[in-house]
Amino acid sequence: MEPVPELACPIAPVVDLVFSRWTTPILWTLNQYGRQRFVELERRIGTITPKVLTQRLRQLERDGLVTRTYHPEVPPRVEYEISELGRSLAPIFHNLAEWSKRNLTQVDEARLRYDGTN
Amino acid sequence: MEPVPELACPIAPVVDLVFSRWTTPILWTLNQYGRQRFVELERRIGTITPKVLTQRLRQLERDGLVTRTYHPEVPPRVEYEISELGRSLAPIFHNLAEWSKRNLTQVDEARLRYDGTN
DNA sequence: GTTAGTAGGTACCTAGAGGAAAGTGACTAC
DNA sequence: GTAGTCACTTTCCTCTAGGTACCTACTAAC
Numbered sequence: 001m002e003p004v005p006e007l008a009c010p011i012a013p014v015v016d017l018v019f020s021r022w023t024t025p026i027l028w029t030l031n032q033y034g035r036q037r038f039v040e041l042e043r044r045i046g047t048i049t050p051k052v053l054t055q056r057l058r059q060l061e062r063d064g065l066v067t068r069t070y071h072p073e074v075p076p077r078v079e080y081e082i083s084e085l086g087r088s089l090a091p092i093f094h095n096l097a098e099w100s101k102r103n104l105t106q107v108d109e110a111r112l113r114y115d116g117t118n
Numbered sequence: 119m120e121p122v123p124e125l126a127c128p129i130a131p132v133v134d135l136v137f138s139r140w141t142t143p144i145l146w147t148l149n150q151y152g153r154q155r156f157v158e159l160e161r162r163i164g165t166i167t168p169k170v171l172t173q174r175l176r177q178l179e180r181d182g183l184v185t186r187t188y189h190p191e192v193p194p195r196v197e198y199e200i201s202e203l204g205r206s207l208a209p210i211f212h213n214l215a216e217w218s219k220r221n222l223t224q225v226d227e228a229r230l231r232y233d234g235t236n
Numbered sequence: 237g238t239t240a241g242t243a244g245g246t247a248c249c250t251a252g253a254g255g256a257a258a259g260t261g262a263c264t265a266c
Numbered sequence: 267g268t269a270g271t272c273a274c275t276t277t278c279c280t281c282t283a284g285g286t287a288c289c290t291a292c293t294a295a296c
Binding site for chain 2: 240241242243244245246
């Protein structure tokens with residue numbers, strides 16, 4: 001058995017890309033509510049700070065999952081939209097939501113069982 | 119674990135469950151190579167430390183995604199196996215691998231484009 | 237008697253992610 | 267002339283996940 005590096009797990013890159021902190025709610029919100037402005041995102045997600053929201057949006061833009069449109073008005077207006085590439089993740093999100101709906105109670109039960117037997 | 123502002127995002131719980139740090143390679147390895155011992159997991163994943171591996175395995179066991187079998191021999195033997203519930207994630211892993219294979223190059227291209235225009 | 241192997245446990249420590257709060261610039265409405 | 271809006275930026279600070287290193291009991295084998 002040869003030691004296999006962590007990259008032997010072929011989904012590690014996409015997990016980093018899509019499921020790192022805050023990126024999932026951002027992508028979900030953009031996918032769900034369509035093109036929206038910075039403050040709309042901020043308010044919908046609720047507890048995210050502007051600094052982190054900016055960081056994550058820049059990263060998502062760099063990765064090509066989100067497109068940013070700047071309107072040089074006063075006050076400035078910036079709109080974010082999920083890209084074609086980002087939208088291709090929608091079925092996966094849907095699968096995850098389905099799995100959640102079907103199996104999350106089993107996780108809760110397992111936890112109760114585990115905590116009960118100790 | 120953390121305050122739950124991401125309630126607007128219905129997949130946040132399952133993301134915490136399945137895609138938090140180290141859990142994905144662990145689940146993937148168990149799903150790919152079947153039932154195995156602690157050291158086998160350790161060697162296959164490569165860079166994980168025993169402390170963290172123990173922590174994550176405990177958590178996965180508590181969540182019902184992994185089953186642990188202890189054999190009181192000398193030296194002790196413990197086997198880990200993915201549970202039925204854990205195995206139900208396999209299609210999602212497969213989807214992610216497919217998405218990777220099909221779209222990861224587009225992410226790389228997007229990054230080059232982004233870095234090039236700045 | 238000391239080394240190796242197993243499956244961890246424990247104590248300590250550090251890097252870095254992320255939160256809080258205030259600032260910015262250009263303009264408008266009151 | 268002051269307050270408010272927007273989309274951030276900057277500075278400072280905290281917290282904790284994860285890494286390092288060492289320890290445990292038990293036995294066989296050398």
